[in-house]
Amino acid sequence: MSFIFRRLFSSSTPATMDAAQKKAQQLIDENAVMVFSKSYCPYCNNTKRILDGLKAKYGLYELNQEKDGDAIQAALLKMTGQRTVPNVFIGKEHIGGNSDLETVVREGKGDKSIQELLREAGAI
Numbered sequence: 701m702s703f704i705f706r707r708l709f710s711s712s713t714p715a716t717m718d719a720a721q722k723k724a725q726q727l728i729d730e731n732a733v734m735v736f737s738k739s740y741c742p743y744c745n746n747t748k749r750i751l752d753g754l755k756a757k758y759g760l761y762e763l764n765q766e767k768d769g770d771a772i773q774a775a776l777l778k779m780t781g782q783r784t785v786p787n788v789f790i791g792k793e794h795i796g797g798n799s800d801l802e803t804v805v806r807e808g809k810g811d812k813s814i815q816e817l818l819r820e821a822g823a824i
């Protein structure tokens with residue numbers, strides 16, 4: 701019985717995972733920059749500060765404030781191999797966490813500066 705209960709209501713049933721993965725991908729696709737965050741997380745706050753400083757528009761999903769937050773976090777792990785927040789995407793491309801964003805700000809990515817990446821994505 702408890703197995704059935706867990707199966708039906710856990711945040712990691714195949715159906716919930718599938719829905720979470722679809723939703724995460726939709727958020728990534730629809731936002732020039734997408735940040736999956738937790739509202740109390742200092743690394744997330746730093747990422748928001750960086751993006752605000754660059755005047756970039758970004759979508760924000762606070763995982764700790766959403767019912768499906770755990771499922772979305774699990775889906776992101778499956779999609780990117782990253783479990784921590786912030787989990788940042790620019791132009792649908794996975795950037796990584798706050799320290800990865802800081803590296804891109806400092807050094808660019810490939811042959812592009814952060815401003816070029818943000819401009820191409822339509823975030824500035």
Ligand SMILES: N[C@@H](CCC(=O)N[C@@H](CS)C(=O)NCC(=O)O)C(=O)O
Pocket residue numbers: 738740741742743744783784785786796797798799800
């Ligand atoms: N090196 C990572 C550190 C991120 C990190 O440790 N985030 C914490 C929250 S402040 C986290 O995701 N903990 C696991 C969790 O909340 O599930 C970065 O720069 O983004």
